[in-house]
Amino acid sequence: MTPLARSVADFVAAWNTADEARRRALLEASFAADGTYVDPAVRLVGRAALEAHCARLAAERPGAVIVATSAVDEHGGGGCFTWRVVGPDGTTLREGLDVVATDATGRLARVVGFFGDYRSPLTQR
Amino acid sequence: MTPLARSVADFVAAWNTADEARRRALLEASFAADGTYVDPAVRLVGRAALEAHCARLAAERPGAVIVATSAVDEHGGGGCFTWRVVGPDGTTLREGLDVVATDATGRLARVVGFFGDYRSPLTQR
Numbered sequence: 001m002t003p004l005a006r007s008v009a010d011f012v013a014a015w016n017t018a019d020e021a022r023r024r025a026l027l028e029a030s031f032a033a034d035g036t037y038v039d040p041a042v043r044l045v046g047r048a049a050l051e052a053h054c055a056r057l058a059a060e061r062p063g064a065v066i067v068a069t070s071a072v073d074e075h076g077g078g079g080c081f082t083w084r085v086v087g088p089d090g091t092t093l094r095e096g097l098d099v100v101a102t103d104a105t106g107r108l109a110r111v112v113g114f115f116g117d118y119r120s121p122l123t124q125r
Numbered sequence: 126m127t128p129l130a131r132s133v134a135d136f137v138a139a140w141n142t143a144d145e146a147r148r149r150a151l152l153e154a155s156f157a158a159d160g161t162y163v164d165p166a167v168r169l170v171g172r173a174a175l176e177a178h179c180a181r182l183a184a185e186r187p188g189a190v191i192v193a194t195s196a197v198d199e200h201g202g203g204g205c206f207t208w209r210v211v212g213p214d215g216t217t218l219r220e221g222l223d224v225v226a227t228d229a230t231g232r233l234a235r236v237v238g239f240f241g242d243y244r245s246p247l248t249q250r
C-alpha cells in the first residue's frame with residue numbers, strides 16, 4: 001500500500017467512526033493540519049474543521065458508512081477514488097469521486113469531492 | 126457558460142490546433158502563466174511548458190483531437206470533465222478525466238489528468 005493509499009484508507013475510516021479519539025488519531029495520521037477539504041456541500045480549511053464536520057455527519061446519519069468502491073488511481077502524489085455512502089439498511093445514500101493530493105509527509109493536503117455516479121477504471125460494482 | 130467552463134473549452138481547443146499563434150492565444154486566455162499540468166505521462170510547470178507539450182503532441186498525432194465527453198461538473202472554483210482523444214480514423218486513442226482548479230482570473234491554475242475509462246454523471250456516451 002502506498003503512503004497515499006494508506007492516507008486515503010485512514011481518511012475514510014475517520015469518517016466512519018463514532019469514536020472521537022479514534023477519529024482524531026485517524027485524521028492526524030492521514031490529513032494535513034492545514035489541509036483543505038471541499039465538496040459541493042462544504043469548504044473546510046484545517047484538520048480541526050474537518051474533524052468537526054466528520055463528527056457532525058456521524059451524528060446526523062448514525063450507522064451510515066462510506067465505502068471506497070475503487071482502489072486509488074494514483075500518480076505523482078495525487079490520486080482519485082470512487083465511493084458510496086451506505087445506510088444501515090444497505091441503501092446508497094450518496095456516491096461520488098474524491099480527488100486528493102498529498103503533502104511531503106504523505107498526508108492529504110487537498111481533497112476535492114464530487115457527488116454523483118462517478119466511475120473510474122478501478123471502480124468495482 | 127461559467128468562467129471555468131470557458132477556460133476548459135479554450136484549454137481543450139489549444140490542444141487541438143496545429144496553429145502556433147492560435148494555440149498561444151488560447152492558452153493565454155485559459156491557463157495561468159504559472160499553472161501546473163500533471164498527468165500519468167508528464168508533469169509540467171508554467172504555461173510555456175504546457176504550450177511546448179501541446180505542440181509536441183499535435184506534431185506526434187496529426188489529425189487527432191481531444192473531445193470533451195462531459196460538461197464540466199463544477200463547484201467552488203474547481204471542476205472535472207471526461208474526455209477522449211479521437212484519431213483521424215475515428216478510433217479512440219485514449220480517454221480520461223481532467224480535474225481542474227482556477228485562479229482568481231478564472232484561468233486554470235492546476236490541471237490533473239487521469240487516464241482510462243472514467244465516467245462522470247455528466248458523461249455522454
